[in-house]
Amino acid sequence: MFRKLYDWTMRQAARPKAHRTLAVVSFIESSFFPIPPDVMLIPMCLANRDKAWRYAMICTIASVLGGIAGYAIGYFLIETVGQAIIDFYGYADKWDAFEAAYEKYGAAVVLLMGFSPLPYKVATIASGATHFSFAVFVISSVVSRGARFFLVAGLLWKFGPPIRDFIERRLVILMWIFVIGLIGGFVVIKYMV
Numbered sequence: 001m002f003r004k005l006y007d008w009t010m011r012q013a014a015r016p017k018a019h020r021t022l023a024v025v026s027f028i029e030s031s032f033f034p035i036p037p038d039v040m041l042i043p044m045c046l047a048n049r050d051k052a053w054r055y056a057m058i059c060t061i062a063s064v065l066g067g068i069a070g071y072a073i074g075y076f077l078i079e080t081v082g083q084a085i086i087d088f089y090g091y092a093d094k095w096d097a098f099e100a101a102y103e104k105y106g107a108a109v110v111l112l113m114g115f116s117p118l119p120y121k122v123a124t125i126a127s128g129a130t131h132f133s134f135a136v137f138v139i140s141s142v143v144s145r146g147a148r149f150f151l152v153a154g155l156l157w158k159f160g161p162p163i164r165d166f167i168e169r170r171l172v173i174l175m176w177i178f179v180i181g182l183i184g185g186f187v188v189i190k191y192m193v
Contacts, residue, residue: 012040012043013040013043013044013046013047013048014047014048018040018044019044019051019054019055019058021040022037022040022041022044022055022058022059022062023058023059023061023062024062025037025039025040026058026059026060026062026063026066027062027063027065027066027069028066029063029066029120029121030062030063030064030065030066030067030069030070030120030121030124031066031067031069031070031073031085031121031124031125032070032073032085032088032121033121034089034119036117037059037062037063037149038152041055041056041059041149041152041153042152042156045152045153045156045157045160046156046160046163049156049157049160052153052154052156052157053150053153053157055149055153056146056149056150056152056153056154059145059149060142060145060146060149060150063120063141063145063149064138064141064142064145066124067114067120067123067124067137067138067141067145068124068138069124070121070123070124070125070127070128071124071125071127071128071134071137072128073085073124073125073128074124074125074126074127074128074129074130075128075129075131076128078125078128078129082125082128082129085121085125086122086125089119089121089122091122098122098126099126099129099130102123102126102127102130102132103130103132106127106130106132106133106136106137107136107140109123109126110123110127110136110137110140110141110144111140111143111144112144113144114140114141114143114144114145114148115144115145115147115148116148120145124137124141
């Protein structure tokens with residue numbers, strides 16, 4: 001299953017219009033979509049290392065714009081759309097505690113969740129819901145998302161072929177680690193507050 005998914009993603013990554021799909025995935029992941037853009041960024045950088053920096057920039061810009069959409073959901077639509085997203089990810093029972101912690105450590109939360117595998121969308125919605133400083137939110141998002149995507153792109157640009165060989169030889173194990181890490185990020189947030 002993972003091999004077919006990997007091969008399909010590598011084919012998609014090599015397509016001329018793949019950067020558009022990367023932008024869409026990066027945008028929607030920041031406000032509601034559960035799959036991180038790294039799923040496309042990594043194979044795209046491996047398929048075309050010369051464009052790694054461009055792909056990182058696309059991810060960063062689209063992700064921050066998606067984060068702004070998440071901020072708007074939290075600011076204007078927390079009672080409807082925002083609550084539905086929070087319920088979907090299982091944070092409803094911890095939301096009040098998360099908001100209180102967020103008001104105290106807002107910029108740190110955005111930086112941590114923007115860089116790590118923790119769900120960034122929770123930080124975007126919480127930023128709007130708590131009326132956190134929009135300027136600080138955007139700056140923190142640019143820094144954290146940019147650092148994450150440029151780090152990934154830089155490593156793949158520098159060490160492309162050996163990393164590709166490593167990934168392809170250990171694909172099943174790496175995919176399971178990725179899935180466990182993704183689920184673990186949601187669990188950490190759920191029980192962190």
